[in-house]
Amino acid sequence: MMDGSGIIDLGALGDADGFLEHLKPLRSVGSLATTEVMLSFSPCQPFSEPEDVTGTSCTDVAACLVVRFHKNSSRPMDRYLNYGRHIDNQFYYNSSTKTLSVSYSVLAYNHPLTVVHYHCSPNRSLSSTLTFSAEVPLQIWVESPCACPNACTLEDVGPGTILLIILCLSATAYFILGACALRPFRTRRAGVQIAPEDSVWCMLCYQFTDRHRPRRRRHYSRREDTL
DSSP, rough: OTTOOOOOGGGGGTTSSSEEEEEEEETTTOOOOTEEEEEEOOSSSSSSSTTTTTSSSSBBBEEEEEEEOOOOSSEEEEEEEEEOSSSSSSSEEEEETTEEEEEEEESSSSSOOOEEEEHHHHHHSOOOOOOOOSSOOOEEEEGGGGGGTTSSSSOOOOHHHHHHHHHHHHHHHHHHHHHHOOOOOOEEEEEEEEOOOOHHHOOOOOOHHHHSSSSOOOOOOOOOOOO
């Protein structure tokens, strides 16, 4: 956050595919009884709806509304509405209420069609309000512990972790080379120890140089005895 309170990782709010909601039925104001409205929303990753069909208005979007019309025919008709992209999003954080508001527009510098309010709360809930009006955007309220600053952020790998990884790899290579040497098990007064031979490094150097050393050809000549 700009006030230095921390970082809110919106990607931690979604599922494995990045969706916060996927084809969730909504109650909209002004819709017909034969109309079904479903919401798909991803806070960070662009998606397309449907996935196997290209060329719809819901291509690489952040929010998509699927309006399904149930008519007399057995097969309903679906209409896909783009309700915001991950382009030129506007962020506003209210430190008093601990709420982060993010607006999503279809085009740059246009009126947002979706506004999501992420509220820091120990509970998990999601609610929305849809009026199908160009002046009133889709409002989504999200309550989650991950909406709190520094609650679900990924920690960077520090130098201590890197040194520990190098130490583990070195120990693994040490015992693998020791197992390849002659008599890696030594019996002493303290017990049986697993350690490579003292000359294992010389043996490796000798094997390496012996393979690359050119072999000399020996020439034999037959001697004929004369009487």
